[in-house]
Amino acid sequence: MNGKKNIAIVGFGGMGRWHAHMIRRREVCDLIGVYDIRKECMEYAEHKGINTYSSFEEVLADRRVDVVVIATENDMHKPLAIAAMDHGHNVVTEKPVTVSSADLEEMIAASKRNGVIFTTHQNRRWDGDFLSVKKVIADGALGPVFNIESRVHGSRGIPGDWRGKKEHGGGMMLDWGVHLLDQIVNALLPDRKIESVYATMDHVTNAEVDDGFHMIMMLEGGVRVCVEVGTSNFIELPRWYVQGENGTLSTPWDLTQGKIVRCTNWEEKDVVPIKTAAGITKTMAPRTDDTIKEFPIPLIDSDVHDFYRNLVDALDGKANQIVTHEQLLKVMKLMETAFESDRTGSVIRF
Amino acid sequence: MNGKKNIAIVGFGGMGRWHAHMIRRREVCDLIGVYDIRKECMEYAEHKGINTYSSFEEVLADRRVDVVVIATENDMHKPLAIAAMDHGHNVVTEKPVTVSSADLEEMIAASKRNGVIFTTHQNRRWDGDFLSVKKVIADGALGPVFNIESRVHGSRGIPGDWRGKKEHGGGMMLDWGVHLLDQIVNALLPDRKIESVYATMDHVTNAEVDDGFHMIMMLEGGVRVCVEVGTSNFIELPRWYVQGENGTLSTPWDLTQGKIVRCTNWEEKDVVPIKTAAGITKTMAPRTDDTIKEFPIPLIDSDVHDFYRNLVDALDGKANQIVTHEQLLKVMKLMETAFESDRTGSVIRF
Structure with missing residues (x-):
């Protein structure tokens, strides 16, 4: 199973297309096909020369698929992810992983009972x-x-x-x-x-x-x-x-x-108060340049592609997945x- | 009693001096003298040609005084203000009026039982x-x-x-x-x-x-x-x-x-997503110039001297005091x- 992984994308809107764009760099993955319930999204995929599935069931049944990427509305992540995992597929969802921690527990359970990888595209860590x-x-x-x-x-x-x-x-x-x-x-x-x-x-x-x-x-x-x-x-x-x-x-x-401004000398002499319309302030007067330094x-x-590199390494048993179930649960809670x-x-x- | 009022300042540090500076415009008040427990502050006053009192008791006993301005440490406002009011003087304290609402209630009671004005220099309203x-x-x-x-x-x-x-x-x-x-x-x-x-x-x-x-x-x-x-x-x-x-x-x-930036047209066409290192966003993309306007x-x-003008008018029965007891209590609470x-x-x- 080592080597490039075949990815199917479910949900081909903005983020689905972003995933397709990344995967088509073909560095560690291949895009095997996409599916969306919206006809215009399928037409767009075909126009781009991307293979399309005619139903979600067809994705589930495709044994060549290593990973299903789910980039649908947030409330659909759970049913689609659990169905995919129950068909033996590894799963990456877009963020948020789902809409409640109770739902997430069900998804984690599906991952464990099927022995598949399940993680979420927390791309902004990169x-x-x-x-x-x-x-x-x-x-x-x-x-x-x-x-x-x-x-x-x-x-x-x-x-x-x-x-x-x-x-x-x-x-x-x-x-x-x-x-x-x-x-x-x-x-x-x-x-x-x-x-x-x-x-x-x-x-x-x-x-x-x-x-x-x-x-x-x-x-x-x-x-x-x-x-x-x-x-x-x-x-x-x-x-x-x-x-x-x-x-x-x-x-x-x-x-x-x-910028960064660092204090180079806490003690200042001769602080000049700021005069404002209705009063003076020494406390809030700007520091003199000899006591601070700007950097x-x-x-x-x-490179956010590290997410996919890690995913492939995790699938190959060479690394732990970066975005863990515990982390996803922590943020959901x-x-x-x-x-x-x-x-x-x-x-x-x- | 109409006309310019005689002000005595107790506490001649930074804010006491600021009051002296304002009062010495002599528009609606005259500075009749200052008192501070610190010898160097009294010397500074004398150097500036300002009359000094030799004790707080001397301030209390001076029947020419219309208003005592108290600009000491915050914890001293209450005892000094109550003593001044109990000697029939009107009182202005620096802010904060005092250090607790219980203390403030005592100060308000002193104002009422002596029929004198008691207020606080909330200068930053100006x-x-x-x-x-x-x-x-x-x-x-x-x-x-x-x-x-x-x-x-x-x-x-x-x-x-x-x-x-x-x-x-x-x-x-x-x-x-x-x-x-x-x-x-x-x-x-x-x-x-x-x-x-x-x-x-x-x-x-x-x-x-x-x-x-x-x-x-x-x-x-x-x-x-x-x-x-x-x-x-x-x-x-x-x-x-x-x-x-x-x-x-x-x-x-x-x-x-x-600056002020106002929206002139909520609907935008052709929103261009921002590309960041690890993703795109349409939601947070800056607006196009044709939908906003900068002012x-x-x-x-x-003129913060309005504080003194109002004080004098209030003393003369021509206006209500701007900084009221209710306002001071609200902020203290x-x-x-x-x-x-x-x-x-x-x-x-x-």
Whole structure:
């Protein structure tokens, strides 16, 4: 079984096509075919010279398939994934893996009883901005870190498809929150216990599902994490804002526009107060240049194709899968905790 | 009694000197003298040609005094203010009015039993940035507002004086939080009920008192307010970030560096996804220029001397005092609620 794997994609919308694009690099996988219930998506695949299946059952029955990639509406991940695993296929779902931790437990059980690999495409662990911020923190460039703010701001509401519908697992927490939380609790600070969660959901353009949220997690050791998604933000706040005891990092998505400012000398003489219209302040006066130093953010190369390389290695028994069941469960429970916090207006112990 | 009022200042440090500077404009008040327990402060006053008292008792006994301005450590406001009122003097304290709502109730009682004016110098209601943001919101330039973020970020910790000591009422909540909360709950949205408070205090440079805090208030009608003070922020986030349904305002303290972006057309065609290292996003792609428009923030003139003008008018029975006892109590209870939220790690109904 070693060697390139045959991938079938179920759900050939935006992300299905993205997977096809990646797989067709043919480095570690081959795209054996795609299936979508939408006629126009099948026509698009044919137009692109991609083999199509005439039904999901045909995918299930195709013994050449090594892995089924599921990139449908979120609520369909579970039934399709379990059916595929029960037919002996390995499965990769798009994120979010599914819409509840109870559903996820069923999917994990299907993986175990069939002895197949089941994982989820948490592609944003390979985002260059994330990996760079992770390295800055790990290198201690800011000193001990006590505050991490991760924000993604857009301004066109929720896309006008199933992402706006509750029954399909819509909403920004499941769409983007799942990435931002996975980055922090599974890759940036995986060993740091989450003590509490406070979250409020936005419903600016959509009453049915959240079109954004604000979430605060307190981690052990007094580290505060703020995760925020907004779709009515006509001006973006920084993608990352991180405070350590010796410095601050702030950057938009484009790291070349961001910076690190480190304190080189805590003691300052002759602080000049800022004069504002209605008062003065020394406390908030900007530091003088001889006590701080500005640095660019080091850029980290990344290749999201590592996800597929790892998948193939895991199938060949050469590696453990990177995105584990425990990690998926942790984030799913964290999102459920956030919704509970919003519903009850309270801080929830995690 | 109509006409200019004689002011005595008790506590001649930074803010006492600021009051002296304002009063010596001699527009509506005269500075009759100052008192401080510190010899060097008295010498400074004499050097500036300002009359000095040899004791607080001498201030109390001076029948020419109309108003005693108290600009000492926070914990001294109450005993000094009550003594002054019990001697028939009107009183203005620096902010915070005192260190607890119980203390404040005693001060209000002293004001009532002596029939004197008692108020607090909430000077930042006259900050130009605040008044401009207030006008933008009131004019409806952003549409219905659902999120208001007010931040003040510095990077030199707490000043190395009594502000770092709990016994003197130190800490950033009492020092700066009192301004930011007063602006929002007493001047920006005074009629909007506060439903809940969640706050976490920072102790990056000081274990005894908070050297910063993050506070989220949910107001009736679903308006979220975030108030934040930091003293370990080597890069500042915007002073104001306000979201309405039709636009966003973001600005540093200097409004000429800020902007408003309004949506002029919700529907967009041909959204081009952003390609990032590990994926694409249409949801978060920047808007095209034909659907948004950028505006400068209108600058509002303000004069904090209005505080003294109002004080004199109130003394003359021509106006009600701007900074009322009810407002002071509201903010004091709000700060106590924030500390309780931090202590218990929970959301507190207000």
